[in-house]
Amino acid sequence: MEFQAAVTDAAVATEDHKQARDALLPAASYNNEVLYTQGNNAGGVRYIANNSVHEYISQANVHEAIDLAAVANYKRATAASAIAKARAEIASRGLVVTVVQNYFRVAAARSKMDIAQRGASQGEDFFKLTQALEKGGEVAHSDVIRAELQMQDRRRQLRENQLELLNAKLDLAVLIFPNFNENFEISDDLHASVPLPTIEEVQQQGARDNPELRAALAGVQEAGHGVADARAGYFPSLTLDYFYGIDSAQFATNSVFDNQKIHNLGSSASATLNIPVWNWGTTQSRVKQAELRRTQAQRELSLAQRKLLAEMRSLYAEAETALNELSGLQRSADLASEGLRLSTLRYKGGETTVLEVVDAQNSFAQANTSYQDGAVRYRVALANLQTLTGVLTTP
Numbered sequence: 457m458e459f460q461a462a463v464t465d466a467a468v469a470t471e472d473h474k475q476a477r478d479a480l481l482p483a484a485s486y487n488n489e490v491l492y493t494q495g496n497n498a499g500g501v502r503y504i505a506n507n508s509v510h511e512y513i514s515q516a517n518v519h520e521a522i523d524l525a526a527v528a529n530y531k532r533a534t535a536a537s538a539i540a541k542a543r544a545e546i547a548s549r550g551l552v553v554t555v556v557q558n559y560f561r562v563a564a565a566r567s568k569m570d571i572a573q574r575g576a577s578q579g580e581d582f583f584k585l586t587q588a589l590e591k592g593g594e595v596a597h598s599d600v601i602r603a604e605l606q607m608q609d610r611r612r613q614l615r616e617n618q619l620e621l622l623n624a625k626l627d628l629a630v631l632i633f634p635n636f637n638e639n640f641e642i643s644d645d646l647h648a649s650v651p652l653p654t655i656e657e658v659q660q661q662g663a664r665d666n667p668e669l670r671a672a673l674a675g676v677q678e679a680g681h682g683v684a685d686a687r688a689g690y691f692p693s694l695t696l697d698y699f700y701g702i703d704s705a706q707f708a709t710n711s712v713f714d715n716q717k718i719h720n721l722g723s724s725a726s727a728t729l730n731i732p733v734w735n736w737g738t739t740q741s742r743v744k745q746a747e748l749r750r751t752q753a754q755r756e757l758s759l760a761q762r763k764l765l766a767e768m769r770s771l772y773a774e775a776e777t778a779l780n781e782l783s784g785l786q787r788s789a790d791l792a793s794e795g796l797r798l799s800t801l802r803y804k805g806g807e808t809t810v811l812e813v814v815d816a817q818n819s820f821a822q823a824n825t826s827y828q829d830g831a832v833r834y835r836v837a838l839a840n841l842q843t844l845t846g847v848l849t850t851p
Contacts (some may be wrong), residue, residue: 470537482520488513508705515701522696524688528681535576535678542671549843551631556839557832558628563646564828565621568676571824574613579603579610582813589804599810606814613821646831647786648771650838652779653845655772661845662768672753672760679750686746689739695728764844771841778834785823785830792816792823 589595629638653661663669704711704720711718732739772798799816802808 470540482518505807507703510705511703512705512707513701513703514707515703517700520696521693523691523693524691525685528685528688532678532681532685535674535681538674539671539678540675542667546843548672553836553839553843555628555631557836558624558631559642560646560832560835562621562624562628562642563644565617565624566642566644567646567828568767568825569614569617569621571821571828572617573612575821576607576610576614578796578800578817579607582817583767585606585800586806586810594806595810602810602814606817610817610821613672631801646828646835650835652775652838655768658768658772658845659765662764666764666844667759669764672757675753676750676757679746679753683743683746683750686739686742689732689742689823692729692731695730697726697728699726736850766843768844771837771844775834775837775841778830778837782827782830782834788823789820789827793821796820 583600583603583606586595586600590597590600625638625640628642629636629640633640700721700723702709702720703722706720709719709721711720795818796813796816799808799813803810803813
């Protein structure tokens with residue numbers, strides 16, 4: 457809803473910009489008017505309000521107002537439209553990050569479930585192994601009990617992972633489908649190689665394409681045009697009107713007066729120059745008010761620039777750390793898998809205890825879970841970094 461609201465605000469601001477632009481252009485209209493006045497029974501008027509007892513006006517009017525305030529208002533609307541579009545882009549990038557996070561959360565949950573299924577299967581196999589060894593008198597019954605406890609724990613973990621996958625898919629479905637649909641699959645690209653750009657590239661892209669910085673710059677421009685709008689109150693304004701049509705005692709293009717045909721169609725033009733003289737300091741107050749807004753907008757721009765630099769460094773460090781740790785997490789997962797295999801073989805040969813096998817199983821599950829979480833962490837960190845640079849890559 458936040459994204460849709462931002463898009464709606466951007467569309468409304470675009471229409472405001474169009475209206476402000478159109479206010480600078482000449483406007484055409486067609487006026488029809490009938491004026492009735494009480495007569496004096498001698499062809500004249502008793503109450504002098506119009507040019508005749510019956511006066512008919514039907515004219516086309518071209519109107520143009522030359523006002524510095526209208527020009528400043530158009531420029532301000534242009535800046536406001538840019539702000540709204542930048543905010544819509546901010547909301548759009550935030551939505552992309554949310555989708556990325558939920559998308560790879562589904563991918564990680566699916567991988568965790570696969571690992572949990574493998575762990576549950578290993579737990580059952582190990583439980584059967586301890587039972588067989590107990591029958592042969594090679595291990596104590598306590599080993600069977602410990603193996604059964606481990607098997608039950610692996611089964612519970614599998615059910616938890618199945619629930620996690622279901623919830624992750626439901627959250628993603630709410631975001632991407634206009635009609636609710638949970639029957640979908642995603643590609644297995646959680647561990648695809650995605651390079652991290654250099655910090656110099658990130659800084660250049662952020663300075664050029666960051667929407668928050670663009671919104672702050674447009675805010676300064678809007679406030680500057682607001683000052684020009686307020687100062688326009690000191691200057692005269694000119695209004696021009698051109699009329700063409702009829703303004704006569706008969707509603708007709710031609711009339712007869714003293715047996716002569718007279719054409720009623722005609723034209724007229726008027727110009728009005730409005731010179732401000734005194735308004736008790738209202739214009740001065742408006743100028744001061746606009747200058748205060750401009751100063752505040754400049755402060756906000758400076759803050760946005762500093763925040764951008766800080767956020768870029770922080771998010772880049774997060775992405776870099778997650779990427780550097782990812783290879784280590786993968787290595788740990790591989791080692792845990794190999795360690796579990798060797799521990800199981802040693803237990804079959806009577807060279808180790810059941811506790812070592814159980815510990816290897818737990819290490820295997822923990823290492824693989826950490827590996828999946830680390831992959832999600834890097835992809836989300838990269839998406840967050842891309843919200844600052846403008847180079848968004850969706851799943």
